[in-house]
């Protein structure tokens with residue numbers, strides 16, 4: 001069971017919105033690599049970071065892209081995060097310098113805390129951030145409150161809704 005507060009609000013993100021926000025993230029990161037230069041590579045935190053990382057790497061013309069798989073949630077219940085797949089050692093170097101690590105969001109910050117410990121000189125970027133995890137992320141686009149659950153388009157489907165003046 002989760003020991004987290006229930007999420008009172010929902011923030012529903014469309015494909016169009018995440019595309020715009022991930023592009024904005026890329027533009028903000030442009031030319032901010034080591035010594036004001038380019039980033040060497042992009043590493044997506046799977047699975048949620050993969051779509052934003054694809055958009056960021058496309059915008060910044062970065063062809064070296066890898067993944068790190070961190071598992072921490074089952075639906076809205078959180079457990080201790082653990083690395084279940086590491087990126088290539090030669091991409092990360094000794095400390096991650098020049099590597100852009102991208103995720104869809106930071107919530108409690110536990111996922112990024114773990115990855116930061118492994119690669120302390122990498123740059124950590126997320127599209128969305130909640131206050132509890134903000135200190136763990138170097139660059140983000142939009143902040144939402146801690147009691148908001150963000151619903152991503154890959155977890156959603158279109159479905160019928162009753163009209164406002166619907167049948168009983």
Ligand SMILES: O=P(O)(O)OC[C@H]1O[C@H](OP(=O)(O)OP(=O)(O)O)[C@H](O)[C@@H]1O
Nearest residue numbers: 046047048072073106107108109110111
């Ligand atoms: O800041 P935290 O509290 O650690 O939470 C943020 C992480 O949780 C979600 O991933 P999840 O572990 O659910 O896996 P997924 O990306 O495969 O959905 C999300 O994509 C972030 O990676």
Ligand code: HPA
Nearest residue numbers: 073107148149150151152
């Ligand atoms: O608000 C969220 N939305 C989707 N996945 C998440 N993983 C942690 N927090 C969230």
Ligand SMILES: [Mg+2]
Nearest residue numbers: 046047048049
């Ligand atoms: Mg994730």
